[in-house]
Each structure stands twice: as structure tokens, then as C-alpha cells.
Amino acid sequence: MQKKVALIILFLFFINIFAIPVYAQSPQINSPSVILIDSATGRILYEKNSHEKMYPASITKIMTAILALEKGNLNDIVTASSEAVLSVDAGGSNVGILPGEELSLENLLYALMISSANESANVIAEHIAGSIDEFVKLMNQRAAELGAKDTYFVNTNGLHDDRHVTTAYDMALISRHAMTIPKFREIANTSYYEIQPTNKYNEKRYLSNTNHLINKYRATRYYNYLYEPAIGIKTGYTSKANHTLVAAAKKNGLELITVVMGSKLDGMKYQSYEDTINLFEYGFNNFGMQTIVKPGDIIDEVKVMDAKANEHVILLAEQALTALLPNNVDKNTIQKEVYPLSNIKAPINKGDVLGFATYKYQDQVLGKVNLVADRNVEQEPIVIVKNKTISILNSLWFRVLTGVIGSVLVILVILRIARRKKKYSFSRNKVRYIRNKKW
Structure with missing residues (x-):
């Protein structure tokens, strides 16, 4: 009996010594392209086809918001033009801005990010750059500056265009920069907002964020994607892009950013939210700040x-x-x-x-x-003198100088020898001449 117990203890001892560490399993992901990064450093914690070009849909508006905040004044009163309002399909996301309506740039940004208002993106563009086309040029220029090499914007809002593409990686770079702007962080994490009456509207407009992660009123009896650590950012959808979602979450001092693209609706489940939450849980459960030095x-x-x-x-x-x-x-x-x-x-x-x-x-x-x-x-x-001496002796100029001096000495020796030979030859000739001279 004692022998069996001893064998069991010995067996457990060796198991503990040679146990293979169990590494965390990768998150369960169904979307075709995703990425998870550390917001502070940009370090990639997980990715799947993150450099594949995809249609972004309304997460395009993150770049629109960046330029508005970097180049505009929140208190500016902006008048909506007919072209800005009527050039987008009224059936898409909008807050009903009317031609000639006057709104602050701040209100336009809340409409852009919370209700994903397509016409608001165009109104912002004209105010910042003078025209939609010029603003789109600024979008592409700023994206390139942020390192987004595989991104090309054609419009301000993400309405479908075959040329309008980006990648999960590029959107992570753009979104990471956006989250360094305090006002962007505030807007992206707002679940509910009111636009006060304007010169065209007598009533308030109530905006409810399309992001289920931060808006509890988006929950239904079939799904609830409210995620407590979430702090934004932006949703997107078109029939060609499917569902896109950029999200940020903070927990235990760690802030993460996810980008999910090309997601589909699986029955009553949104792959975009399912995958985003899985990515966040993977990050928070398996990574932490560690002291290296x-x-x-x-x-x-x-x-x-x-x-x-x-x-x-x-x-x-x-x-x-x-x-x-x-x-x-x-x-x-x-x-x-x-x-x-x-x-x-x-x-x-x-x-x-x-x-x-x-x-x-x-x-x-x-x-x-x-x-x-x-x-x-x-x-x-003493060491200085020694090192200096060695340095001088090993220097190029010293070697050149000694070479020149040596060459001069060799030449002088050769000339001296030649002179002696000449003198000796002259003396012999003189003696021979005296002997042969007849007196």
C-alpha cells in the first residue's frame, strides 16, 4: 500500500515538473476579416485576413469625423446646401437635414456618429473643404499620413462604390488615432443625444446610437449585445459590404480596439457583435501589462x-x-x-x-x-598617453608621413651612392690620363 502511494506521489511530482503549459485558444471568429489591437501601442493581438481589401460602409465616417475635429470649430454654424442633402439616397441613414438648415458642427458630428447620417457627412465635407470632392481628397491624404496604405475613399459616408475600399488593419490605424481626440471619444461613446430646434425644425430630434455595444435600448428578446467595457466606436452596413463594426473597450487599465468587416446576420445573431465581443474577451483574458525591465x-x-x-x-x-x-x-x-x-x-x-x-x-x-x-x-x-601614442602610430597621416620620409631617405641614399660612383669613376679616369700623358 505504501509502495503504491509513493508511486502516485512520484507520478504527480513528475507531472508538475514536465507539464506542458496550456496556451489560450484563439477566439471563435466567423467574420472574414478582423483585427484586435492594443490602443496604447498599436500592437496586434489577433488578426484574420486583416490586410484584405473590403468595403467599409459607414465606418468610413470615422475619417470624416477626424477631419472635422482637426480642421473645424465645434461652434461653427453650418448651412446645409441642397447638393449636400439631396445627393444621398433618402432611404439610407439620415436625420432629415433640410436644404438651408443651420446646424452647429458639433450637432452634425453627433448626427454623423450616433445616427450614421449620410447627409451630415456631406454637409461637414462642404464646410471643411469647400466641396465634397476636395474633402474626399483630404480623407485619402490623411489616411496615407496615418499609415493606411490600402485605403481609398470615394465619398464621405461609405455608401457603396466598388472603388471605395479599406482593410481591417487600416481602419484600426485610423481608429486608434481617432481615439486620441478627446471629443471623438466622447461622441463615439454617446448612446443618446438631442438636437435642439433649428431654423427648419420646431421640434427636438432624438438620436439613438446604432452601436449595440453601448446602447441598451438596442437590445431585443432575441439578442442583447450590451458590453459593459465598451466605449464606442462606429457601425456600418450596406448590402455589398455586409456588417462592419469598429469598437473600443477598456478594462483593468487596458484599452483595446477591434475592427470586424464583412460580417453577416446568422439567423437572429449579428456576427459582427458576436465576433467583437469574442475578440475583446480573448484580449482581456489572455493579455496584460508586464514589467520587462x-x-x-x-x-x-x-x-x-x-x-x-x-x-x-x-x-x-x-x-x-x-x-x-x-x-x-x-x-x-x-x-x-x-x-x-x-x-x-x-x-x-x-x-x-x-x-x-x-x-x-x-x-x-x-x-x-x-x-x-x-x-x-x-x-x-599613463593610459591616455599610451592610447594616444598607439592612435598616432596607427593613424593614416602618420603612415603616410613615415612613408614619405622613408621614400626621401631611400632617394637620398640612392643619390649619394650614385654620386660616390661618379666620383670614383672620375678619379680612375684622371689617374689613367696622367699615366698615359707624355711629358
């Missing part, structure tokens, strides 16, 4: 010139480095690259910056830290 950690050691023989200085991390990593990451898989300054010479003071180190995980840069000296290092005069 602490201030004062020993990073490397380098030789110091002009100091005592074999004098070295320890390079310490000047600041901490934290990064978003899988909870079960093996720290040994984090790559470190050290870049000390070239020709580190004494004197050195404790705390002097002598280089930096970068850290990568799966080829993504996590950050860098400055490297500082751990102590003072004094100059050594």
Missing part, C-alpha cells in the same frame, strides 16, 4: 577607454519598461538588442547615458530603455 536592472557591461587597464562599466536601465504581453509568456522569448555608444571614454560620471537597449517580442518592438553608467570612472594619464 526595472530601473537599475543590469543590462550589459562595456570597456572604457582612457581608464585603467581592463576597466569596465556596468550599464543599468535608466527607466522601467512595461508592455502588453500574453499572461503566460516565457520571458526568455523576449529579444534584447543593446546599442552602447561607440568609443566610451573616461571620465564617466555615474548616471551618464551610454546607450540604449530595445526589446522585441515576436518581431514587434515593445520599447526601449536608456542605459546609464553604474559608477564614476576616472581618466588614467
Whole structure:
């Protein structure tokens, strides 16, 4: 009996030692193109066909909002033109803006982002750029500046056009920038808004956000996608694009952004919301901020010139480095690259910056830290003289100079030898002449 117990204990002991770590399963995703990124750093946590060109539908309006906030004034009163209002299909998303109606740019932005008003996008465009076409040029220019290389906008609102395309990756870049604008964050996370009466309307207009993640009134008895950590951003739909959704959520100090494109309606379930929530849960459950380096950690050691023989200085991390990593990451898989300054010479003071180190995980840069000296290092005069002498002897100009001097000496020796030979020859000829002379 005791022998069996001992064998069981030994078996469990070896299981604990050699147990293979269980890594988190990838999220269940049905949409054809998705991405999950860390909002703070842009680091990709999960992706599926994220560089495939897709139709964006109304998530296009994120770029429209960015330009309005960067180039406009929220208090501006904007008059809607007939072209801006009537050039879009009245059957699409709208808030019923009338030609000649006066609205603040702020109200137009709420209509754009909450009710996905197509005509509001055009009114904003004319106000900011003078015309819709000029505004679209600005959209493409700004997208390129943000790194969106596979994006081409044709209109301000995302109504279908075969040329109007983007990718999940590009929309993540654009949306990450948008979330750095405080007013955008506020609007994108507003579930309900009222537009006060205008010169064309005597009554208030009530706007209800199309985003089920933040609007509890969108829930039905068949589905409820209200997601407590969600903080925006924008929905989209056309028959060609299917459902698109850009979303952001924050939990435990971690902010994530998702982009889901080409999603379909599965019975009474929206793939876009199902996939978005699955992505968020995957991110929040499996990733966290981890400390890679602490201030004062020993990073490397380098030789110091002009100091005592074999004098070295320890390079310490000047600041901490934290990064978003899988909870079960093996720290040994984090790559470190050290870049000390070239020709580190004494004197050195404790705390002097002598280089930096970068850290990568799966080829993504996590950050860098400055490297500082751990102590003072004094100059050594004898070593300085020695090093200076060696430096002079090894220098190009010294080698050239010694070469020239050597060449001159060789030439002088050759000339001297030649002169001696000539003198000797002359003396012999003179003796021969005297002997042969008849007196």
C-alpha cells in the first residue's frame, strides 16, 4: 500500500515538473476579416485576413469625423446646401437635414456618429473643404499620413462604390488615432443625444446610437449585445459590404480596439457583435501589462577607454519598461538588442547615458530603455598617453608621413651612392690620363 502511494506521489511530482503549459485558444471568429489591437501601442493581438481589401460602409465616417475635429470649430454654424442633402439616397441613414438648415458642427458630428447620417457627412465635407470632392481628397491624404496604405475613399459616408475600399488593419490605424481626440471619444461613446430646434425644425430630434455595444435600448428578446467595457466606436452596413463594426473597450487599465468587416446576420445573431465581443474577451483574458525591465536592472557591461587597464562599466536601465504581453509568456522569448555608444571614454560620471537597449517580442518592438553608467570612472594619464601614442602610430597621416620620409631617405641614399660612383669613376679616369700623358 505504501509502495503504491509513493508511486502516485512520484507520478504527480513528475507531472508538475514536465507539464506542458496550456496556451489560450484563439477566439471563435466567423467574420472574414478582423483585427484586435492594443490602443496604447498599436500592437496586434489577433488578426484574420486583416490586410484584405473590403468595403467599409459607414465606418468610413470615422475619417470624416477626424477631419472635422482637426480642421473645424465645434461652434461653427453650418448651412446645409441642397447638393449636400439631396445627393444621398433618402432611404439610407439620415436625420432629415433640410436644404438651408443651420446646424452647429458639433450637432452634425453627433448626427454623423450616433445616427450614421449620410447627409451630415456631406454637409461637414462642404464646410471643411469647400466641396465634397476636395474633402474626399483630404480623407485619402490623411489616411496615407496615418499609415493606411490600402485605403481609398470615394465619398464621405461609405455608401457603396466598388472603388471605395479599406482593410481591417487600416481602419484600426485610423481608429486608434481617432481615439486620441478627446471629443471623438466622447461622441463615439454617446448612446443618446438631442438636437435642439433649428431654423427648419420646431421640434427636438432624438438620436439613438446604432452601436449595440453601448446602447441598451438596442437590445431585443432575441439578442442583447450590451458590453459593459465598451466605449464606442462606429457601425456600418450596406448590402455589398455586409456588417462592419469598429469598437473600443477598456478594462483593468487596458484599452483595446477591434475592427470586424464583412460580417453577416446568422439567423437572429449579428456576427459582427458576436465576433467583437469574442475578440475583446480573448484580449482581456489572455493579455496584460508586464514589467520587462526595472530601473537599475543590469543590462550589459562595456570597456572604457582612457581608464585603467581592463576597466569596465556596468550599464543599468535608466527607466522601467512595461508592455502588453500574453499572461503566460516565457520571458526568455523576449529579444534584447543593446546599442552602447561607440568609443566610451573616461571620465564617466555615474548616471551618464551610454546607450540604449530595445526589446522585441515576436518581431514587434515593445520599447526601449536608456542605459546609464553604474559608477564614476576616472581618466588614467599613463593610459591616455599610451592610447594616444598607439592612435598616432596607427593613424593614416602618420603612415603616410613615415612613408614619405622613408621614400626621401631611400632617394637620398640612392643619390649619394650614385654620386660616390661618379666620383670614383672620375678619379680612375684622371689617374689613367696622367699615366698615359707624355711629358
